[in-house]
Amino acid sequence: MELGPYILLATLEGMITASVLALTAVGLSLVFGVMRVVNIAHGEFFMLGAVIAWCVAQMLGGHPAVGFAAALVIAPLLVGSLAIAADMTILKRLDYDPERTIVATIGLLYIIQQLTLMSFGPEARPVQPPFNTRIALPWFEMGADGFKLIWPWGLGTTTYKLFVIVAAAALLLAVRLMMTRTKIGLLMRATQADREMALAFGIPVERIYALVFGIGAGLAAMAAVLIVPIQQAHYLMGADPLLLSFIVVIIGGLGSLPGTVVAAILIGLSDGIISVFFSPTLAKILATLLVGLVLVFRPQGLFGIRSV
Amino acid sequence: MTLLSTKGLSKSFDGLEAVSSVDFELPAGQIRALIGPNGAGKTTFVSLICGRLAPTSGTVTFDGYDITVLPAHERIQRGIAYTFQITSIFPGLSARENIALAARRFLKGAQVTEVVEATIDKVGLLGRADQTAGDLAYGHKRLLEIGMGLAQNPRLLILDEPTQGLSDGEIEAFKELIRDLADQATILLIEHNMKVVMATANKISVLDGGRMLAEGTPEEIQNNFAVQTAYLGRDDA
Amino acid sequence: MKVVGLHIGLLAVLFALQFVLPAYHHGNLARIMVLASYAIGYNILFGYTGLLSLGHALFFAAGMYGMGLGIQHFDLPAAPALIAGVVSAALVSGGLALLALRTTGVAFMIVTLMFAQAGYLTILYFGEWTRGDEGFVIAQSARMIAGIDLSDPTNRYFAALILFSICLVVCLWLIRSPFGKTLIAIRENEERVTMLGYSTFAHKLGAMVVSGTLSGTAGATYGLLFGYAGASFASVQYSIFPLLWVLLGGAGTVLGPFVGTLFMFYLIDLSSGITSAYMLIAGVVLVLLTLFAPQGLMGELRRRFWKGLP
Known part of the structure; x- marks a missing residue:
């Protein structure tokens, strides 16, 4: 294939990465923004979403679409409830102390990951996409008689991949509407802006925290349900989304939702395109160094957007 | 001047x-x-x-x-020595160590002990020097704060x-x-x-x-x- | 006096144990002493200075690879290779400190985590030199110092004990020195230390270099004694381990790192006989410690029975 069509393909793949990443990272960002908690176990909530999607598909059988639709509801609910339980039994009792919660979520990471290993096993398990029609994509060529459209071999995508992008965008829009238009969003923003003041105004801060932690985890789980038909479920699959979400949240400005989405698109796209030119390991080295350096020299994020 | x-x-x-x-x-x-x-x-x-x-x-x-x-x-x-309006001491360390930290910046060994004991006497914390600073009464914490200023010989x-x-x-x-x-x-x-x-x-x-x-x-x-x-x-x- | 007696007593017991322990536990204890040295290094930064690093595997690995690559690719004898490991750990920790100490709190934790991860990935990236995940074996012939074969179990135990004793003494001496006392003060109230006229940056820099160098010395020794260097020693897990050991044993106590390492080692050793998911134990212990015993075992001992325990 020539470079042009190749880059088009990389951009498309990049958009899929970006949309799933944006969803996962917005969950992490929400938790950090409102609760000031750095959730190291976020990647494991993502992994649980994928594993639950596989389980639901196995149990229901029948057409893949049935299992998929069910998983899209069940996985975030289950994972969200688990997160709420973790918040109430662990984080609340640590009084949301930033350093101690990090240590506790590291413990939570190993607990979730290892329990999954014990029950689900070490194999990677595939999930069928609900629909998967191939779409060939056209490319243009300069011929003797001017431009003409061609259909290069290998240049194409599937309806499911396009669906992932659309679904993620819709979910992100829903999060934005929730934060800006609903009462619960208002309460969350009030808690984020000033915890003491929110308490003084009688906002049930502890319940808001539990809810935010649940929503954050639920978003990660939903992102995983969307991606699992393309990627397979595995008990170690949480590491990469965690790292990438960190990168996105820190570059986008800690706790800033619009910044997070912009950074996710940037990282998702460049991830696809960079890996055309560099090895994936080198790309990851550069990305981790970037996060470290941004935190050291520009802690407000590259875009400098401070709040929601 | x-x-x-x-x-x-x-x-x-x-x-x-x-x-x-x-x-x-x-x-x-x-x-x-x-x-x-x-x-x-x-x-x-x-x-x-x-x-x-x-x-x-x-x-x-x-x-x-x-x-x-x-x-x-x-x-x-x-x-220049500064004593804080809102008491800022080392709550986990003894009162004596609090003062010693102030003196140790510019003194060594026996000289530190000398200044520390003199300062404790001056601010009236004799007999409380070995208590954990965080456990002292409020007024004594204030005195400790002043003592940390004095011990620096500013x-x-x-x-x-x-x-x-x-x-x-x-x-x-x-x-x-x-x-x-x-x-x-x-x-x-x-x-x-x-x-x-x-x-x-x-x-x-x-x-x-x-x-x-x-x-x-x-x-x-x-x-x-x-x-x-x-x-x-x-x-x- | 009591304090000095306690530590000399522990070292004497460790010395005597090698004559009575069965081979399996004999080998384990050698390993525990080297890992406890790593934990002592970690404790200087975390327990005494109050800086929580999530990237100490970088220093452990800097020591291990500084030593291992020196033997593997530059045909260094064991002693100079060990020194190369120590020096590279000192350089790496100094470099990271200059960057990371510009941040505080949570940002410091993430920055150390990210740079350590970059270090781990770098080891993978240069797989031709480092053999990546698979790692490389250090030949027995290269593991000789002054004619002593470090692969022999008795010599290995001795070497581990010497390293552990050095680290223990350095730690004890440090926290009783004016420098160490200032570090403890930084942990208690950093702003006050500045307003007493100390440069907290210089002190934290010093603490991080001492901490990283001890960790790296442990890493280099580990590679030399057990004849292997691999990328897994640079992974996040090896940054979490010293945190876990120190938290369990008691942060800011001299013996805590050893006690924590000993307990955790045998806990994981026993559970790995039952399940392959032995890291579950580590996770559960971490959560329980943060919830119920943030002081750790020795910290509780100090709180309840012996206030003067260093």
Whole structure:
């Protein structure tokens, strides 16, 4: 294939990465923004979403679409409830102390990951996409008689991949509407802006925290349900989304939702395109160094957007 | 000889000017009280002097050197000591170790012990020196805070509301302490208790709304109309 | 006196144990002493200075690879290779400190985590030199110092004990020195330390270099004694381990790192006989410790029975 069509393909793949990443990272960002908690176990909530999607598909059988639709509801609910339980039994009792919660979520990471290993096993398990029609994509060529459209071999995508992008965008829009238009969003923003003041105004801060932690985890789980038909479920699959979400949240400005989405698109796209030119390991080295350096020299994020 | 001076010293927070263009001079050997209503910018002003905050504009000169750009610890090393308004001690360490940390910066070995024991005696914490600082009563924590200032053997001692929360007896002892110190150090004293100010200060500066409102001897200040309005007008003396 | 007696007593017991322990536990204890040395290094930064690093595997690996690559690719004898490991750990920790100490709190934790991860990935990236995940074996012939074969179990035990004793003494000496006392003060109230005229940056820099160098020395020794260097020693897990050991044993106590390492080692050793998911134990212990015993075992001992325990 020539470079042009190749880059088009990389951009498309990049958009899929970006949309799933944006969803996962917005969950992490929400938790950090409102609760000031750095959730190291976020990647494991993502992994649980994928594993639950596989389980639901196995149990229901029948057409893949049935299992998929069910998983899209069940996985975030289950994972969200688990997160709420973790918040109430662990984080609340640590009084949301930033350093101690990090240590506790590291413990939570190993607990979730290892329990999954014990029950689900070490194999990677595939999930069928609900629909998967191939779409060939056209490319243009300069011929003797001017431009003409061609259909290069290998240049194409599937309806499911396009669906992932659309679904993620819709979910992100829903999060934005929730934060800006609903009462619960208002309460969350009030808690984020000033915890003491929110308490003084009688906002049930502890319940808001539990809810935010649940929503954050639920978003990660939903992102995983969307991606699992393309990627397979595995008990170690949480590491990469965690790292990438960190990168996105820190570059986008800690706790800033619009910044997070912009950074996710940037990282998702460049991830696809960079890996055309560099090895994936080198790309990851550069990305981790970037996060470290941004935190050291520009802690407000590259875009400098401070709040929601 | 002037030990400390500021020129056009200003500090604003998000556009709000907490200290605006203050010119200030403190001769060596003086006990100067800095008074003013709550929110007048007293703590901000001394924070600019000792380097806890960086000024928006203006200069600070100490002992003939422009120290405006020096970090806080280097200013302290030049002989400025600051005691905090909100007690800032090492709660997990013994009272003795708290004071020793102050002395150890410039002394070694037996000299440290000597200064520490003398300081503990001076501030009246004998018998409590081995207690964990966090477990001390509030008044004793204040005394410990002052002791950490004294143990540094400073040329300029900045005391930020030292008598707040002290008992009457402790306040009397504090006045005594300040008068004893007068021949060793220059003192800048932020104080709300006018009895303490009148009994100790050679000269008083009044800060209001971030500006230097008046300066003079205790008698002059007592009779100054502007000062009275600044206090009475806000019902806060 | 009591304090000195306690530590000399522990070292004497460790010395005597090698004559009575069965081979399996004999080998384990050698390993535990090297890992406890790593934990002592970690404790200087975390327990005494109050800086929580999530990237100490970088220093452990810097020591291990400084030593291992020196033997593997530059044919260094064991002693100079060990020194190369120590020096590279000192350099790496100094470099990271200059960057990371510009941040505080949570940002410091993430920055150390990210740079350590970059270090781990770098080891993978240069797989031709480092053999990546698979790692490389250090030949027995290269593991000789002054004619002593370090692969022999008795010599290995001795070497581990010497390393552990050095680290223990350095730690004890450090926290009783003015420098160490200032570090403890920084942990208690950093702003106050600045306002007493100390440069907290210089002190934290010093603490991080001492901490990283001890960790790296442990890493280099580990590679030399057990004849292997691999990328897994640079992974996040090896940054979490010293945190876990120190938290369990008691942060800011001299013996805590050893006690924590000993307990955790045998806990994981026993559970790995039952399940392959032995890291579950680590996770559960971490959560329980943060919830119920943030002081750790020795910390509780100090709180309840012996206030003067260093």
